Amino acid sequence: MDFQRVCIESLGYTLPAEVWTTDLVEEKLDPLYRRLKLPAGRLELMTGIEKRGFWPVATPPSAISVNSARLALDAAENLSVNVECLIHGSVCRDFLEPATACTVHHQLGLREDCLIYDVSNACLGIISGMIQAACMIESGQIKSAIVVGSEGGRQLVEATISALNSDKTLTRKSIKNAIASLTIGSASAAVVLTHESISKTKNRLTTATSLANTKHHDLCQSDQDQAGAAMQPLMQTDSEVLMREGVETGKRNFKNFLNQSGWRIEDIDRTVCHQVGTAHRKLMLQSLELDPQHDFPTFQFLGNTGAAALPSAFAIGCEQNFFKPGQNIAWLGIGSGINCTMMGIEWNESRIGSGKM
Secondary structure: OEOOOEEEEEEEEEEOOEEEEHHHHHHHOHHHHHHHOOOOOHHHHHHOOOEEEEOOOOOOHHHHHHHHHHHHHHHOOOOHHHOOEEEEOOOOOOOOOOOHHHHHHHHHOOOOOOEEEEOOEOEOHHHHHHHHHHHHHHOOOOOEEEEEEEEOOHHHHHHHHHHHHHOOOOOOOHHHHHHHHHHEOOEEEEEEEEEOOOOOOOOEEEEEEEEEOHHHOOOEEEOOOOOOOOOOOOEEEOHHHHHHHHHHHHHHHHHHHHHHHOOOHHHOOEEEEOOOOHHHHHHHHHHOOOOHHHEOOOHHHHOEOHHHHHHHHHHHHHHOOOOOOOOEEEEEEEEOOOEEEEEEEEOOOOOEEEEEO
């Protein structure tokens, strides 16, 4: 997909005030570590994740998303009266129905004729929503949209710790499929997209390519759908195979991305990948022949924050002046399924709103 008229006007993100170090996670896993004689420090050594944050207990995703959306709209000089589409794109949502977008729309006070709905696509939910909004903007159906999502990792991490401590049949080998669940953190991100005719930043979204390698749809799966405040999820993830096949999927899509965008590797000034961990980032960048010095990671202090990971990492990088005006930036997204979506952006001006909850 090529876009000529779509701009990323602003971003907003929210991070949790409550932080769990990886050392604390291991302390909570003491019964398991004692039983299997696991060395302390193992989890951080394997993942590169030092800490992650969690929202206050029982905080609904919509409450966080409203905050991030307001931050993004404020950074865009309050386009809320003109927003014609709101998409909520995280894995986490308030209920099975209605759409979490309904609550966010009401709290933001957006116009009644605003198109609103939820999108679910694992770690690519927000990016998938951005592509849908961009297509509507490009075709002239709307002139502005906001895509937002909030991921909460507390319930998954706490449920995983409880399950690992209580299951006396586990071995060093069998616990591997639970490691990915212990890397999960919380974050929220919102992206405002506009038609170029009303954009003040002229940050052009130029290209998006996607590739679905769904023969590996069973490598990373949660329990059956249990969305809602009482959700106690567990996940099984074959991390080693998922990483290998995910990177292979990324390599194939990157070829498509270069062909579609017309960019050469040397034309890409900066990148931001999905935030999984040290091994995934290293292998992905090596496989795509991209310089790790040009990539901005946040997994060390946020963990894996699902659909919010890539846009929040980009927003933080903008605040730290890692992404600069005049640069070509590639977003390299991968989600379980396996799905891969990559986006090309010509960056010009950073308008970022941020906060904590």
